[in-house]
Amino acid sequence: MSTRELVCVALALLAGGCASASSVAETPNLGREATPAQIAGWDISVGPDGIGLPPGRGTAAAGAAVYEQKCQVCHGAKGAGQPNDRLVGGQGTLASKTPVRTIGSYWPYATTVFDYVRRAMPYTQPQSLTDDEVYAVTAYLLSLNGIIGEGDEMNAQTLPKVKMPNQANFIVVYPSRTK
Amino acid sequence: MDESKRSFLKRSVGVLGAAGLMGTGAKKAAAEPPGVPPSMKVPGAGMGEYGTPAKYESKVTRTLIRSQPGTTGSGASRTPLEALDGMITPSGLHFERHHSGVPDIDPDQHRLLIHGMVKRPLIFTVDALMRYPMVSRIHFLECSGNSQFLYQPALPNLTAGQTHGLVSCSEWTGVPLRLLLEEAGVDRSAQWILAEGADGAAMSRSVPMAKGMDDAILGLFQNGERLRPENGYPVRLFLPGWEGNMSVKWLRRLKVVAAPIMTKDETSRYTDLQGDGKSLMFTYPMEVKSVVTRPSHGMTLPGAGLHQITGVAWSGNGTISKVEVSTDRGKTWTEAPLGAPVLPRALTRFRLPWKWDGSASVLKSRATDDTGAVQPERDKFIAEHGNNAIFHFNGIQAWSVATNGEVKHVYA
Numbered sequence: 001m002s003t004r005e006l007v008c009v010a011l012a013l014l015a016g017g018c019a020s021a022s023s024v025a026e027t028p029n030l031g032r033e034a035t036p037a038q039i040a041g042w043d044i045s046v047g048p049d050g051i052g053l054p055p056g057r058g059t060a061a062a063g064a065a066v067y068e069q070k071c072q073v074c075h076g077a078k079g080a081g082q083p084n085d086r087l088v089g090g091q092g093t094l095a096s097k098t099p100v101r102t103i104g105s106y107w108p109y110a111t112t113v114f115d116y117v118r119r120a121m122p123y124t125q126p127q128s129l130t131d132d133e134v135y136a137v138t139a140y141l142l143s144l145n146g147i148i149g150e151g152d153e154m155n156a157q158t159l160p161k162v163k164m165p166n167q168a169n170f171i172v173v174y175p176s177r178t179k
Numbered sequence: 180m181d182e183s184k185r186s187f188l189k190r191s192v193g194v195l196g197a198a199g200l201m202g203t204g205a206k207k208a209a210a211e212p213p214g215v216p217p218s219m220k221v222p223g224a225g226m227g228e229y230g231t232p233a234k235y236e237s238k239v240t241r242t243l244i245r246s247q248p249g250t251t252g253s254g255a256s257r258t259p260l261e262a263l264d265g266m267i268t269p270s271g272l273h274f275e276r277h278h279s280g281v282p283d284i285d286p287d288q289h290r291l292l293i294h295g296m297v298k299r300p301l302i303f304t305v306d307a308l309m310r311y312p313m314v315s316r317i318h319f320l321e322c323s324g325n326s327q328f329l330y331q332p333a334l335p336n337l338t339a340g341q342t343h344g345l346v347s348c349s350e351w352t353g354v355p356l357r358l359l360l361e362e363a364g365v366d367r368s369a370q371w372i373l374a375e376g377a378d379g380a381a382m383s384r385s386v387p388m389a390k391g392m393d394d395a396i397l398g399l400f401q402n403g404e405r406l407r408p409e410n411g412y413p414v415r416l417f418l419p420g421w422e423g424n425m426s427v428k429w430l431r432r433l434k435v436v437a438a439p440i441m442t443k444d445e446t447s448r449y450t451d452l453q454g455d456g457k458s459l460m461f462t463y464p465m466e467v468k469s470v471v472t473r474p475s476h477g478m479t480l481p482g483a484g485l486h487q488i489t490g491v492a493w494s495g496n497g498t499i500s501k502v503e504v505s506t507d508r509g510k511t512w513t514e515a516p517l518g519a520p521v522l523p524r525a526l527t528r529f530r531l532p533w534k535w536d537g538s539a540s541v542l543k544s545r546a547t548d549d550t551g552a553v554q555p556e557r558d559k560f561i562a563e564h565g566n567n568a569i570f571h572f573n574g575i576q577a578w579s580v581a582t583n584g585e586v587k588h589v590y591a
Contacts, residue, residue, distance in 0.1 A: 031293070
């Protein structure tokens with residue numbers, strides 16, 4: 001590397017930019033190409049458009065059994081809360097002095113329930129539920145909140161179409177408020 | 180600062196520490212001259228592999244450690260701001276906020292995956308990351324839930340660290356994220372990056388590509404040593420100035436995507452519910468803020484006379500340009516000198532001597548940053564945002580000083 005190139009690298013690091021095509025060449029290029037199978041094993045994120053939802057299905061009835069066995073100890077019977085977060089109810093309270101933020105009253109996207117339960121719940125055994133169980137628990141929680149019917153099946157096609165009641169009340173302030 | 184002032188500050192800190200922080204108690208006879216101190220009559224202790232604070236400072240700990248019921252690691256601990264000085268937070272006192280405890284990660288086993296809308300999905304080992312060009316930056320990190328007790332109508336009976344100690348400041352060293360994104364070859368239409376941790380919560384946030392390409396760092400070192408486990412060992416994302424939750428610890432995956440994933444922690448949490456029932460989403464930079472750390476709640480001034488008012492100020496939008504201090508509830512303000520260096524998105528120390536006449540007083544500090552943003556009074560802030568936003572409180576903190584010297588939290 002010439003002195004001039006070295007200076008350019010140093011400037012690029014200092015100023016966060018340098019009009020040089022060598023920005024990739026500055027690095028040792030040690031990234032190893034990931035295979036589709038490797039990516040599939042790790043890619044657990046699910047977007048609001050449903051991208052990332054796996055095959056599988058579940059209904060509230062199946063979800064109730066999973067919930068009672070694996071979720072109720074922390075979230076109470078039928079999502080009533082205690083000792084941890086309440087998951088059901090609270091609609092109409094957000095503008096009051098004591099708002100109750102639950103999946104039903106607050107969460108803007110139904111896909112988030114699937115994404116979060118699959119990655120982080122139950123607390124003591126994250127990533128232990130099958131995809132069918134996650135769909136079922138998601139259906140159960142949406143059904144308890146009156147957002148879907150008791151018999152509605154949740155799967156990769158139906159879940160992204162669920163309209164959450166509070167979605168329109170979120171105001172995205174990025175990038176307008178970011179200097 | 181000249182040496183006489185410096186030593187005075189030390190003495191007054193000592194007095195405050197003894198009377199306020201530590202509580203009063205019977206003291207051993209001081210090593211007053213002309214007697215020779217006992218430490219000079221025997222050899223001292225030997226060297227140690229890793230140093231620890233003086234045993235006399237054992238009460239200076241993280242504070243108000245609270246977890247979700249049934250868990251030990253899903254919660255927060257706070258920096259004891261009132262016991263510290265300068266701009267750097269010792270790594271062992273950096274605040275913690277975990278969503279499923281602190282994972283035990285062997286750096287040789289850890290991998291970082293970059294994939295999604297990239298030309299080449301890549302896997303990096305930690306050893307590989309250590310060979311990349313690095314930068315060092317001094318920045319604060321603040322949980323956006325910091326100071327949330329001040330939203331509540333009930334006055335908090337809490338110290339400065341307990342209310343404001345979800346902010347800490349470190350020198351962070353690591354690889355500019357831009358370098359790795361460029362190596363993977365980001366699709367030009369990709370505007371977001373999903374960042375995910377290797378903890379039990381697989382904590383994840385969507386980060387704008389613009390931030391990732393600007394000043395985002397893959398942090399490997401904190402204050403000169405490798406990251407502490409509770410701060411993301413072996414590698415974390417660090418987004419200067421932005422709400423701490425986005426600086427995902429134990430980083431294992433970056434997925435380049437077209438739109439936000441809408442994770443739990445950017446929808447059901449870390450959104451700011453306003454009084455009208457609407458919620459602000461993606462309120463990323465931490466707003467300009469300050470707090471007087473001494474004197475502060477729980478301390479007792481030993482008497483009228485000259486005291487030093489000190490505290491910290493910071494802004495996620497830039498550099499602190501001014502801190503004003505009031506001792507009369509905000510009727511009049513005096514600009515406080517700032518301690519060098521004053522750095523962007525870093526804690527900035529301010530200090531102001533104060534001749535206390537012994538009358539009841541209310542201390543406040545008000546910070547301004549170089550975008551012109553001014554820290555608002557609490558009542559004005561609450562009027563605008565309501566009591567229930569939880570996140571992004573940056574109103575002015577007030578401490579009352581009673582005629583007997585007791586300092587307490589007050590809404591004023």
